[in-house]
Amino acid sequence: MSQFWKSTSTAENHAGFTITGSKLQVVEVVNKDDQFVLENVDEAYFNEPINFENDKETKISALLQGAFNELIIRHPLKSSSASFTLPFELFYTMQIPFDNSLLHQDLVEEFKWELSVLYPFAAPQDLVIQYVEVDKNNLTDFNTAIVAAMPRKILQLVDSFCKENNLKLKFVDNIHIASERALAASSPIMDKGLALSIYLGNKYLSIIFSLNGKPVRLKIIPLNYAGEIPALIQKEISPSETFRINKNMIDACFITGEGLSSSLVDTLRKNTKLEFIYFNPFEKIKPAPKLFDNKNISDKANSFSSAAGIAFRLA
DSSP states (O other): OOOSSOOOOOSSOEEEEEEOSSEEEEEEEEEETTEEEEEEEEEEEOSSOOOTTTSOHHHHHHHHHHHHHHHHHHSOOOOSEEEEEEOGGGOEEEEEEOOTTSOHHHHHHHHHHHHHHHOTTSOGGGEEEEEEEEOOOSSOSSOEEEEEEEEHHHHHHHHHHHHHTTOEEEEEEEHHHHHHHHHHHHOGGGGSSEEEEEEEOSSEEEEEEEETTEEEEEEEEEOSOGGGHHHHHHHHTSOOSSOOOOGGGOOEEEEEETTOOHHHHHHHHHHHOOOEEOOOTTTTSEEOGGGTTOHHHHHHGGGGHHHHHHHHTTO
């Protein structure tokens, strides 16, 4: 899926940040001798959790700046370019049939109308919209579009933050879609066959099916409690009138997200009968020597998949 903000620059140092409700993560890659090297993997917690729905933009900016200052004191950035992944609660998403004969602007207007029906509290004129077209395939009989929208003011907040810190904003993306890019970079399985990717957020379960390396289905589901996750996954891997999925069709399953524990993953494996792979986004990139003992890489690399995916986007 296209990012909400993108540039054409390539082959430059690049820092990828992930913002959640509780912390700011960074993954930085730098170009050394025409080879990209992993320069930094770190995170800093906010002084208090961010409530994206109720907190004022000035408060969000201040909490973000405080965590950023902590990160760059420990390890100053070598990059002048930065990209960000944002949590699920900042996006409005849907997947709907569409008429592929429509022009781009007509499609965008159609999607705005559909979003206004699904999310009547969101003003369509205040949204930035991106979409990916999904051709009909052996799972569905018609063309669909995966649509994601976010409030323009959030994009402006991130852009202002970058300007305040002398950074050039490259991309802004959804936390799971960015994680998918890290997965595609680290696993050749993604290039062919049907892959299932699960991202567990603080209050959301996100599910992406990819066919031969391209997303064909995206579902973001609000969570009430962790105990409902196995049943929700089971429902999404069962056939429906519009999506002819079968668990036996899935060639590989991956899982990532916030606060994932091995016991939780084992429980999901047992309850869903799916062999989820707990993937490492840093397997295919050479780390700088100073990162050899970095606990974020050795102990919880999986949790940095989104920051890694957005950082690798220019690598």
